[in-house]
């Protein structure tokens with residue numbers, strides 16, 4: 001089958017290449033796209049150099065079965081019709097179409113079959129923080145319908161793209177050398193700091209990132225009654241997002257029930273042995289596929305349950321989830 005990666009040189013695009021390099025999909029021809037900035041540069045795939053093509057309104061996607069697109073919402077909106085013009089299925093990592101009624105928003109472990117009904121040939125990959133959260137929420141939701149979720153996120157610099165990773169590294173270098181760190185990609189210095197703002201603020205004083213978690217969770221889990229209140233925080237971690245999650249369902253969930261559900265859930269690894277100081281951390285999780293869950297405990301303030309979930313947001317939160325959507329479609333159509 002023939003594939004294209006749009007935004008191939010970016011943080012997510014390069015991760016998609018890595019996932020494909022591992023043999024996740026039957027790649028016949030692979031085309032790479034970027035802006036004029038990276039057009040003409042090459043990236044290596046399976047020992048071959050592939051040149052990045054500039055994405056333009058004249059780009060011809062005929063013969064491309066699936067396009068994995070991660071070039072930001074503005075690009076996705078502008079070029080969706082170009083990409084899908086000849087029947088190419090566009091799996092989009094941006095927020096452009098996620099809440100459109102005729103665009104499925106898919107996490108294969110939770111609602112894979114939604115991917116089979118994509119009238120516009122566009123399938124949206126959810127926000128990275130939402131993906132890892134719903135993979136962990138879904139097994140609990142099978143025990144009793146979840147009603148309230150409070151989550152505080154600890155989001156890595158790479159969530160803001162390749163330039164943001166470079167900025168965090170440069171800030172450390174500058175501080176160590178006694179120079180003033182440069183701030184471009186974040187609202188404040190990230191090195192030696194945490195920033196309680198991801199994306200812009202909305203009218204209700206939540207950020208757009210936090211509201212994505214609220215809306216996208218309902219759509220993916222097909223349940224309008226799950227209310228998510230999130231506080232999204234950028235931390236000076238290079239890769240892998242962490243989340244402190246508190247849930248309350250219609251019935252109480254015991255720790256034993258939760259552990260058993262996590263242990264058998266697809267895409268989840270239970271790493272929870274506090275006596276041995278076993279819990280997931282971003283340094284260990286970076287570069288891996290699953291959502292790791294630990295610190296499972298009964299809420300001492302009520303009838304809820306608290307736990308900690310860590311996943312590599314460039315893989316499960318973006319590249320891997322997009323590839324898994326394609327795998328699901330190939331296996332089920």
Ligand SMILES: NC(=O)c1ccc[n+]([C@@H]2O[C@H](COP(=O)([O-])OP(=O)(O)OC[C@H]3O[C@@H](n4cnc5c(N)ncnc54)[C@H](OP(=O)(O)O)[C@@H]3O)[C@@H](O)[C@H]2O)c1
Nearest residue numbers: 007009010011012034035038070071072094159161162318
């Ligand atoms: N980073 C994450 O963890 C993550 C997770 C989930 C979803 N996402 C989403 O994925 C998308 C990409 O994120 P990223 O982190 O990979 O960003 P990034 O590192 O900044 O990469 C952006 C990519 O988009 C390309 N691009 C920009 N303008 C373009 C244009 N006009 N035409 C064609 N290509 C263009 C860039 O190409 P040039 O190199 O040529 O400029 C680059 O390859 C965003 O929508 C983001 O919200 C990111």
